[in-house]
Structure formats: structure tokens, C-alpha cells
Amino acid sequence: MANGAAAASSSWTITVRINDAVYEREVEARKLLIHFVRDDLDLTGSHIGCDTGNCGACSMIVDGVLVKSCMLLAVQADGTTIETVEGLAAGGELTTLQQAFSDHHALQCGYCTPGMLMSATALLRTNSDPSDAEIKKALQGNICRCTGYWNIFEAVKAAAGSGA
């Protein structure tokens, strides 16, 4: 067997808590967290838009910290608590931020939206009254190709203003 495939055969068992469910799985050591969540756990709300950590479509909150889940191996997330977009409207009610995205037409194709929502959620948790510059800076790691960001900015600003 060739080197690459041989290295790939190394696997670990990990346990993660995602949106209040606990998953224990055997996972290849080289598998990225985003591929683990999407392919193995079928939580497909988080997306992939690049392979280089530029686009932010895979953003999740891991142990309270906003991360790009394509920049972590799944095994590095062993033992963590992860929040993804599927967990935001847990009770069936959209969060103020999710509602604001719709109100302000801050999404078109919706592909970047989960990552945008996680980045903005992380911002508003630590800074309930962000300045315009702070909002833009918080969204700087997320690429959107549909909206030009103006309406995303407006949505986050509105959600912040309403005390979300």
C-alpha cells in the first residue's frame, strides 16, 4: 500500500457534543473536522467554499471559540462542545439574528449564510453593541459572492440594536 493510503489508515475514536447531541465515532486521523461533521455525521448545514481557510462557510463555535472547521482535524475536536448553524434555532424559533438576515435580505443563495451566522453570533455574544467597523471586521473572514455584504452588515447591525 502506498504511503498516503497507509498513513490514512490511522484512526482514532473521538467524542464530540454538537448542538446538544453526543457523537462517538471512529475517525481517520487526517480527516478534517468539516468533513467529519458533514460526511460522517450528516450535519450538512455547515458548508465548504474553499480548501484554504479563506471563505468561512464552515465556521463553527468550538468550546465557545469561533473556528473555521476546515482548519482543524476532527481528532483535534475530541472532547469539545461544538455549535453549528443547525443549533441556532433549536427551539424551532429563529434567533433574532436569523430573522434579521431574512428581514434585510442578507442572503441570496444561502451557501455562505451558515458561516456568516456563526461569525455574527460569536461577535454578538462578546460584544452586544459593536461599532460599524467591528461588525465588518467580524465578517471579514467570511466570503459572500451574492450580496456584496451590505445587507449582511445591516442585518447584524439590526440584530445588535435589538439586543440579541
Next chain:
Amino acid sequence: MSGTTIAPERVEAPQKGWAGQSVPRKEDKRLVEGEGVFVDDIKRHGMGYIFFVRSPYAHAHITSIDVSKAEAIDGVFGTLTGEEVAALTDPFFQLATPPGAHLKDYALAVGKVRYVGEAVVAVVAETRELARDASELVEVEYEPLAAVTDARRAQDGDTPVLHDDSGSNLMWEGIYEWGDLDAAFAEADRVVKIKELHFHRFNSTPLETDGALVEFNRGTGQWTIHTNNQFPGFAAIMMGPAMRCGLDKLRFVTQDIGGGFGNKITSHPQLVACCLLARKLKRAVQWTEWRTDFHLSMSHGNERWFHDTEVAVKEDGTLLGFRTKALDDAGAWLRYEPLGGVIWAQVTPGMYKWRHIRLEFTQVATNKAPCSPNRGYSRMQHLWFTERVIDIVAHELGLDPVEVRKRNYVRAEDMPYETPNGCVYDSGDYAQMLDIALDLIDWNGVDVRRAEVESRGKLLGIGIGSTLDSGTNNFGQSRMINPELQFSGNNEVATVKLDIFGEIVVTLGTTPQGQGHETTAAQIVADILKCSPDDVHVRAGHDSYWNSHAGFSGTYASQFAVTGLSAVKGATDMLAAEIKKLASAIFGGAPVEALELAEGGVRIKDNPEAFLPFMACGAIINANNAGLPEDLGVTLNCRYVYRPPFQVPDVERKFGNLTLTYAAQIHAAIVEIDPETGHYEIVDYAAVDDCGKRINPQIVEGQVMGATAQAIGAAMYEVFEYDEEGNLLTPNFYDYHVPHALDMPPLRTGSIESPSPFTPLGTKGMGEGGGAGIHAVCAAIQDALRGHGDAIVYDSFNPYHRVWEMLEHPERARALVEVSTT
């Protein structure tokens, strides 16, 4: 903009109807919850993941391929090579006349590679990681050849030829001439000559890359292709003959698509590879492009030069005409090309009244990724050219670019206006739009502002981009490329039915990628059936087994508001008539004129007792129909095909109406440049749009914003740049910089509504935006350099270093332009 909500409570019906309201989008809830279904989200038991082995060379013979080591690995399901593809399929049908017609284009490279990133072998394995690893064990031997990377050298005698079958790198050429050029140049006071202008190579880089999940039903011989291809009608006519199967064997299914912008039209080669693998390996196969795969191989926008341009101008700035030679770099294959060789002609004169135009179009092949449609496809290049011409003429003759535009714009009172090549601009008021844009950006205050900026050691420039977004193609224009082609007109389909419990169900033939079709379709239906959009279920996405598609179905080329919504209107009008017909029978022969739809049912006017809810209508026809009149002719399941009123163009004269509607955009930008470094910033921006009747203004404004952002990105940051060996230097989002939140300038938007007289709803297709932002930024940079070397802006792509060069060496740009007095 009115506030909107997606709360579940019903919205009160507005006085004037639903069309024209910013109704909250039906799509939003699933998308903000992460419950959309994009193609990579779809899984099947035991499916295999495809990874393509790609060429590291821009141009090389393939001397051998050995897949045995890859296939020997546990978990690898199999492979596909070009040799197998050539045995199992026929080359894709070519749109071009010879020499381009002779190309033999397959799903994988056969015998030769022609660009870095061309797919050579497909490997399928049980995980995406393993497929990628195993691909490294595929051994391909190459014999490298010299590469053609500059289209301007492609036809030189010593340049290597990509396609032996075509004999040279010339793919297509044609001469377009209308009016009387000699007379125009004789009448001119001045002739402005521009040696070379260059429109660069980029695309819209949708955040979701291309992909598919393909299943093969061995019993029926039918493939189900879950994909994000945005023009299944085109994919089907490319794939069916190549795969030697009927089109009904190819079932295309989409739901949510993560942006398209034209870049997802030509994935048919990869889809064929998926189909062959699903059949060969007897399992579902899944393909998702990695980001670098997309950049290397998918649908680059057409790179184009304009050489030896001459413009005939009167002393007062009246433009009489121009002649130019357009050279288009198609890349290595003609996947949708050479249609770019005619699509530009939809907007031949831009927004201007000049009547004498000659354009020699030449398209060549190079060792770069194949070009295919990109938002503003081919018109954007041409409109950039016409806007550059306007601003260069104004610059060289010392005229005000605003005055030159106003003097030469087609006027509102001239509408509908027939262009020199027979296109009909349906409606619009460009001068009024320009006034709004100038007002939004405070054009009158610019001198004060310029002085303030210069006091800080910076340069200020202001520029206008005025463009058309031609929509609803007459596919007959393809015959100007190849008179043998049997395409003309256009069509789109919708079905609307009342289901057994009265549910209103709509299917579309389109493949939306964020344009909100479910919402706007529901608005149209609700207005006709006198109900709420909440009562209308519009199925998400596209399924060619719904019987709601036709040959041109898809979402591309600015047309849904015309083709899609007209089909919805047609089908709903049919349903409304059938409901009344049924009610007439139930109400004992009451005349249909006495009936009206209201409050979720049908009733006799002025008789509140005689009311038949939709639920009863649906139940009677579907489940309780004994005793109905034999000749009733009501199914409550109505299919309508909208067909725009087109004629086949005159191929000889290259004359005819090529698109039904012309939305318009006027953008204005103010830039501040640091003359020490060339660094610049857009400090103010205004976008004014006119797309006729707006069904949902918020969605329209969203499209305007998106097109603006993409144009700004293209003007400043985005380029598919190759080195001399044909290596792509921008194969990911590190090197290919797209705008981020902090890059966006302050934006003001404005609009007017000039309803189209040619469409059932007064709408015009919109969304592409004509690249107005690129033109405005170029114009603003040129304005800032006035008096600081007076360089003209000659390239659509102006990164800081080019601006610095224009300041440091203005003589280089100055050498491109010359004015003569006749």
C-alpha cells in the same frame, strides 16, 4: 425598503396586489437554519467519491496512463480514463462552423492535454480523502509541448497548434458591419484612434463549486443526476448525443444551488464522466469540485482585446460610429463558445445612438481553461469597450463625460429604439437615470471635494458606467455563428395545479441560485388566484421528471422575470379559467363572467352563498368527479409554455432582435488615489437600476448589490492570471482575492421603473448588471489621472501596481491613443 418578516402569521393582502411588494422570501427559513439541500449534502448508500487527476502541463501529449496501483487500494472502487471515454461516447456537438467545428471534445482528455488542470483520469473511492490519495498513484506519462498563452500570438506561424483537427488556433471569425462607415468617418470632425484595449480573465467564483451525485438505474437505463448545473436544457442536448442516449434517460434534479453566475452552465463533461462511472461501477457516485479544481478548469470569463479602434466624432461630441477588431481568447475548448462571438451584439451600440459600426470578431484557442458564460457574458466585455470609448473620447477632446453621454444616449422618447443591428431597446430613460446617479454621488460638489482630497496629497477621480442588461435571448442569434444550427426563440415552462385538498402547487423549469424564484412565482400566482403567497407551494429547484421544462429551461442570462414569471402567469390564468369553468358547472350553469376568485375560492359575484373553496374544487376533480359533464375539459393541472415573440434573425446581414428586454444600469464611483503608491480606494458609490416592473423590489436591489460587488472585485482584485508556461497563478482564494466585508464602499442605490411593452408583466430580466462597476472604476481612475500624466485606462483590471505604472509611466498609456482631425 419596507421591513419584512418570515414569521408564520399571514400577511394582509396589499391593496394593489402582491406583485411590486417586497414579500419575505420563502427560501429564507430553510437557508438560515442550515436546512437547505445543496448537491454535496446528498448521500446514497455505498456511494463513491470522484476525484479527477488533472494535467500539470499546459500542453502535452499523453504517452501512457497506468491506473493499476490506484485500483489496487482497498476502498478504491475504480477509475475512468480518456481512452474509455473515447470508446463509450462521441465527442460533444460543436456550435462552431469550421475550423472550431472540428474539435473533438470529450469528458476526459484523450491523447493530449491542453491546459493545466484538464481532467485526465477519474478515481472513485469510498471517501473523498481516499479518492484524492489514490489519484496520486495514477501514473500518467507526458511529453510536454510549448504552450500558447497569449491570444495575440495564437495565429503566428511558429505558434504551436492546440487542436490538430482544426488545423490552426483560429476557432471562429466573423465580420459585423452596419451603417455606412465611410460616410461616418467622412462626416467626422475628429477621429480618435485607440491601439489596444484589454478586458481581463476572471469569473464570479460562486462559493459552492460544481458537483453532482449520479445514480444509474440498470433496469431502465436511466440516470438521475442531482447537480447544481444551472442550465439542464443545455447540458442535456450536449450529453444525450455524446452518451448515445435519449434525453429522457437523463433526469436532472436540483434543489438549492450555492451561486451560479453562469459559471455552472458547462459542467456537462464532468457530468458525463459521473454517468459513465455510475454505470461502470454499479453504484452512486458523487463529485464535488475542490476550490482549486474550479479555478483551474471551470468557466473562465472571456478575455478580450480590442485592436485598432477608430471612433468618428463631431466637434460637439456627437458620436457617429466606430470600427474595431475584437480578439477573444476562448481557452482550450469551445464549451459554450463561440457564442460569445455573437452575444455581445445584443448591445452593439451600448446606450448610444451611433449608427455606423464595424466589428471584426476573431476567437482563438489558447492553453488556458475553457471560457464559458460569466455574469454579463460577452456583453460586459463589449459594454466595457463602449464605455471606455466614451470616456477616452471625452478625455482626448476635452469634453465633459456627462455631456457626451447625455448628447449620445438613446432618448426616452425614441423608445422602443431599433439599434443599427435590428435589436429593439424596449423602454428606458438613461438620461434620467444618470441624473439620479449624479445626485446620489453629489457630482456637483465634486470640485470642492477634489480640492480637499488634493490638499491631503491624494488624487480624486469620478467615473460613470452606463450599461444594459439584455435579457431573454433569441437563440436564433446562434445562427449568426453557424447558419446550420437549428435553434431559435426561447421558452420556459411552469405548471400550476390545485391538489386534492385544494393546495396550490407550482413547478418551474428554472434552476434558481438565490434569485428567489419560489417567492416571486408565488406573488404572481397569489395575485391571479386572489390568495396569499403563503397559500402557494412552489416546489424548490428543478426536476426534469416534473414535465415542467423545455429546451431552454434554466436560470441564466437575465430572463426569469420574463420567461419564468410569464410561464407562471400563463399557467395560473389557465387554472383560474378552469376553476371558473368547474364552478359554473357546479353552480348549475352560472355564466363564467358572473364568477370571481376571492378568499381562497370561487364565488358568484354579489352572492355570498354561492362559494366553492379551492379545497372543494380540488376534491371534485381529483376524487369526486362522477356526474361531471363529459365535455367539461377541466383538469386543474395546467401547464403553460411561454414563448417570446421572436423571428429568426437575418443571418446574412447579421440583423434582428436578439433579446426581448433591456434593463439598464447607471453606476457612478468616486476614487481616491495615493499617487506615491497607486493604492486607491472607492470612497463613494451609487447604482441606479431600471428593470421595468419590479415584482419584488428587495430581491431586485439584492441583485443590483451583488452585481456591483462582483464588478468592484473584478475591477480591483480578481484575475485568472497565467505565467508564460500556462500555470494558473491564482488557483485558490489566497491568490484570487475576492472582496471581503471591509472592502466594500459606501453604496447608495436608486431606481426607476420603465415597464417593458413587450412582456406580459411589464418586467425585464435583470441580475447580470453589465459590469457597470468595472466601467465606473476605470473611468474614475482615468479622471483622477487627468493632469497627472493623462494616462488613459486601457485595461479592465486595475490593481494598485497598474495605477502606479500609469502615474509613473503615463507615456506608455498615452502611446495607445491618437486624435486626428479630418
